[in-house]
Amino acid sequence: MSTVVLQNIEKRYGEHIAVSDFNLSIGQGELVALLGPSGCGKTTTLRMVAGFVDATAGSITFGDRDVTLLAPYHRNTGMVFQSYALFPHLNVAENVAFGLRRRGVSRADIEKRVAVALDRVRLGALKDRMPKNLSGGQQQRVALARALVIEPDVLLLDEPLSNLDAKLREEMRVEIRQIQQSLGLTTIFVTHDQEEALSVADRLVVMNVGRIEQIGTPFELYEKPGTEFVATFIGGANILKGRSEGAVFVLADGTRLPLAGGDKPCSVLGIRPERITITAGRAAALGADTCSLVGKIAVRTYLGAVVEYIVTLASGETLRVREQGRGSAHDLPKPGDAVTLTWPAAASIRL
Amino acid sequence: MGAASSSSLASGAAVGASRTRSAAGRRVGAEYLMPAPGMLLVALFLLLPLALMLRFSFDHFSPGELLTGAFTFENYQKFFSDGFYQRVLGTTVFVSLVTTALCLVMALPLSYYISRLDHPRLKSTLIILVVLPLLMGNAVRTAGWMVMLGDRGVVNSIFVALGFSARTILYTPTAVIIGLTSVLLPFMVITLQSVMEGIDRRIEEAALNLGAGPLTTFMKVVIPLAMPGIVAGTVLCLILSMNAYATPVLIGGPKFHMMAPTIYDQVTQGANWPFGSALAFVLMTVTVILTIASSLVIARMSNR
Amino acid sequence: MSVLSDRSLRRLGRWSFSGLALAIFAFLILPLVCVIWVAFFANKIVSFPPEGYTIDWFKNALAVASFRDGFLLSLRVSALASLSALALGIPAALLIGRRQFPGRSAIMGLLMSPLVVPGIVGGAAIYMFFIEWEVATEIQMAATLPGLMIAHTVIAVPWTMRVMVASLVSLDPALEEASMNLGANRWVTLFKVVLPVARPAIVAAALLSFVISFIDLELSLFLVGPGRTTLPIAIVSYLQWTLDPTICAVATIQIVLIGSMLLIADRFVSISKAF
Incomplete structure (x- = not known):
């Protein structure tokens, strides 16, 4: 785990500016939610942290490691995708083991760590299932276990709950928060759902058209919104x-x-x-x-x-x-x- | 823990950082070379030969010689001055138009039937059974029609059993049209079926709800919505029937002439490459004109 | 007053419509069924109904050199062409199916162009090109196995592309990102994620290319040589003189071979989607 610092991040596509003037420093073990309407740049920002999108300016550091120029596979981030992106040709245990294999972890260690990770998300019994035979909630847990098992510097969650039904969404929200706190994971959580963001995050970053509107705790944002956008977007x-x-x-x-x-x-x-x-x-x-x-x-x-x-x-x-x-x-x-x-x-x- | 794992990553990181400012997008240039071998093959062994053929069609024919280097329109003139070849082209166009029309008429109900089947297993079985004959090859399928239409074939045996006299069906234009229709029907069915599959059933229910009978609904709602498929299927059938080889040769017999077998004879038997090439380009040109014209006609009919 | 109620009229209409559809369907299938039927006839001259049934014609078919050799040559050519088409088509499909870039549809168009060139025209053009090639380089291409294989690869590439691109386009891009996120570089991602996930499509593409090459008649007509004939050409030249149970037995062998390959392929990727 480590702190994450984004400094003056900017992303442009030609003339179009997707994200600009983005400054954020995330403490160790802190969960920060990026919140905003679709197209506000929150997902682009997350993908810049993961390395799928190159920032056109600024720097990203994990602890004392500057990762701005690193390829995604050298960054050591753990990402949970909106579609979960489980490998359909691998079973649950093999999915979770994928990242450990790439790191050359020994076979015995892989087995141990996969078992621990699956127990943490209460899926130990399903380790031989193929992804297509899992429910949405189970898939989402596998995706979480797969991201956790590599002990990432930062956990990245891209709208992880949006494909679940309302009841399950609330359960998973609590579960993710508990796991995140018990492991002390530095986490970035992208969502467009203000209730989700308020309930789960230590701090929120409200974004609009590529810029940060306000950064603060849920309480601060709700009670002391800094801008009209924040006041209406959160709590209407x-x-x-x-x-x-x-x-x-x-x-x-x-x-x-x-x-x-x-x-x-x-x-x-x-x-x-x-x-x-x-x-x-x-x-x-x-x-x-x-x-x-x-x-x-x-x-x-x-x-x-x-x-x-x-x-x-x-x-x-x-x-x-x-x-x-x-x-x-x-x-x-x-x-x-x-x-x-x-x-x-x-x-x-x-x- | 995690010290071991992140240290191995960190060493990779050092290598990565020494490169240019591009994390995700690096080394993408080489990717764009991946289609090159395939493109080279197609260009070298299909497009280049076609270009050579075009050149040949303007060459002077002298027996025993390949490219003479002459540039002349005599091959095309020969085609337009010789009634025989014009009749061959006429037969080809006639057979193609009739075949395509028959394919369309037969494919409409069949593909609609398949697309509206509620039973998924039955549906996929029928689709497979439509596709299978398509991929059995023209030789085998034409053999099937020879068995059906021969003097002692299935059809004549049924005639005799019903008390009629046997008649010659094989080696007539009718037989060619029947055979060709059967050979090309799957293309039309598959094309139409996939389009009809995409037509929302609720649109038909809306028509029924508004008082249109099933037949009216089919004519006024389904067919207009299936128009892209009808055009695509028609174009495909026209191209394939204009260029049909096995069916006219085997079912039409030695006295029945269509363009594709004639080209084959010119290029191989007659070794008259310039004229054979000219015939090929006449055929392709007429095919293109025919497909454009038929698309326009269908489009106009559907606009009414 | 109608004696039939609305409901029974509709039922009648539905039944007659189903009957019509199935009759058209029979028109499609019947010739193949008859070929298989005749292959088991006891009488040498085809006439209906048969005098009895036998499997002798299959032995007879294998005894005819042109069929046996044709079958073996077709197998070889199709296997080689199918593998070559995969070798050329998969890399191309990996780019076209996963990336958007200017010129993408032009590249796809070029690779699909063998589909729109009629077999006879393409065959004649390649034949003349091979002869010219031979004159220029003294390397014989027409009537050789490599020549035939190259031509068949040309017509198999578009089918490989269709199946592969359709599969790769529907591949969730997040899968590759997930793989890289977990520490796999592009090559590892390609071999551990993309290709394994696309494996059903690769199998289906291989089988379909094989079939397309195996049944080709028009292109091959120009490129075979004396004593070097593919099975479909052997069938056509035999049919020009005789129609007997032997040829039906040969056709049945081809039907069974191709049919089983297509059914296998269809288990991996729905074949009708390739059209």
Whole structure:
């Protein structure tokens, strides 16, 4: 295991810039998730670390080893592919042994290490199966064992869970995290699923059109998003535009909302849908540090644990509001109802 | 652990790092030479001979001599002034058009039937049984039709058993067309079947749902959607029937003349290479014109 | 009022459609079935129905020198042509099936071009070329085994390419990346991953090339020599004079040989995909 440092990484294809200004330093045993919409450059970045894509500028180091110019087969990374890429002509044990063979490990050692690796992913009993006779979840474990057994400097996971069904995905997520932590593996995890990234990563790197938007812990990214993109991409914040005048935020139609925490000027506010309270009719007396807006319910979606409303404001903008279920359908506001939306000033995120 | 394994990698790494700045993409240049031997073979032993043949078709024929070095149109003039060869070409075109049309008419129901079979094993068995005759070779398949159509063959025996008199079928143009149709039908079936396989069944169900009967659905929905396959199959059948050798020679008999056997006789028996070459290029040109024309006709029919 | 309900009409239509399809199918298969049938007839002159059955014609067939020698020559030529086509076709397919690059379709077009050149035209052209070659270099090519083998390799290469490229195109590129990621360089990846995974296609390509070479008639017509004839040519020259159970026995031998090779090949890669 070792630290991984990516410095000023850039990848261009002719005029097209796939990744640029990418700086990231990953501590030993840390799991970092690269998160972003498709085409944001996260997979390209991962493939540059693996060596399948040549960076056009910058450097990549594993510990004190500069691997920027190394071929993929000299890098000692362990990668789990989205399609798993199990060798269809080799059985489970031979798949796992493949990397050890290439390293000239002795036959007896190979057998031992393969057995350990397969036990770790609870597949010891299936070592003679061919990949095509395995379920998706089992294939994914073989792929993981194959990447782990070579003791890679860094474990690379390329959307490893996207081909699994929802229930299995959650199980594997936990399992991968446990194995990663128990072995102290430095890991890069690429995903487009924000929930997956939040739940599994020590730190997240949110990418958009080839650039890093923000790096931080799940908590930091959710509670203190640095940009409008991050605020909406993670957790789907509502966006209000306007300008700040001291401790007050003025919307385009003149509505004034109190701001908390300093005078730093801003022109965009983000509000999480679950921080907003919805009240039928006009709200009574409000505290000085409570924001409020009136509107009409356009759509109500019942999702079981929560109820989601889309509320149209007087200005024509819409806000999403998420509320805990109330246990009774009667007192839920209906589409067409006039409602007041309130939230504490501290819940407004300055962007 | 892992010290042993990563150290062996590290030594490889040192070698790797001394090369130019390219990790994944290095040493790709040599890869592009891989098709070269095959291309060389095809170029040297097919394209070059064809070029030589083209040159020969403009050469003057003098018995006992190879390339005389002359440049003349006399071989093509000979073709266009001699009624015999024009009749041979006419027969060839006629037989090819009829054969191709028959193949199309017969292949449409058969390939549709195969493509809509629900039973996967039966389907793959039928497909194999369509492909197998194709790869049995023209000699063997033509022998089959001689057994069928001979004076005492299967067909005549059935005629006699039914109380009709036996008749001569072998060595007639009809026999050639029957034989050739059977030889080329698999090409059409395979081509159409693979296209029809790709037609979403729900489109047909939509047509049925909208009140079209099965036959109307087939004519107005399946056939237009299978048009790329119909064109491809037609072109293939035309090319192959224009150039057919074994069937006309064996089933047509010595008095029946088509282009391919005539070319063979000119080049080998007559040793008239210039004229044989000219015939070959006339045949290829007419074939190309015919395939283009038939594609256009089919395309126009389908646009209506 | 119709006496038939909609449902029974549809059932009738479906049955008659199946009947029509199967009749067309019979048209395709029947000649081969008849050849095999006649090969076992007791009577020497072909007439139906037979007077009895025998297997003597198979012994007879093997006794005819032109058939025996033709069969052996065809086996040799086809085996050599099939191997040469693999040797030339696999490297080409490895590039074309796995990489996108400018000129890819031009290279593929060149390698597939033997498919669109009619056999008689190609055969005549190669024949004249070989004679010219012989005049220029005094090395005989026409009517020799190498000459025949080269020509057959030319027509087998496109079929090898079709099967191999189809297989390699569908190869998950991540397999090669996984191999390199685990420490295998390009050569090791080629021999430990790509070729083993493509093995079914290689077997199928070899068998199909063999068959294509074995059944070739038109090209070979020009390139065989006296006493050096392939089996299909021996069959055709015999058929020009006689149709008897002996020739049907020969044809049956070819049908069984080719049929079993194709069925084996089909177990590896669906043959109909090669068309």
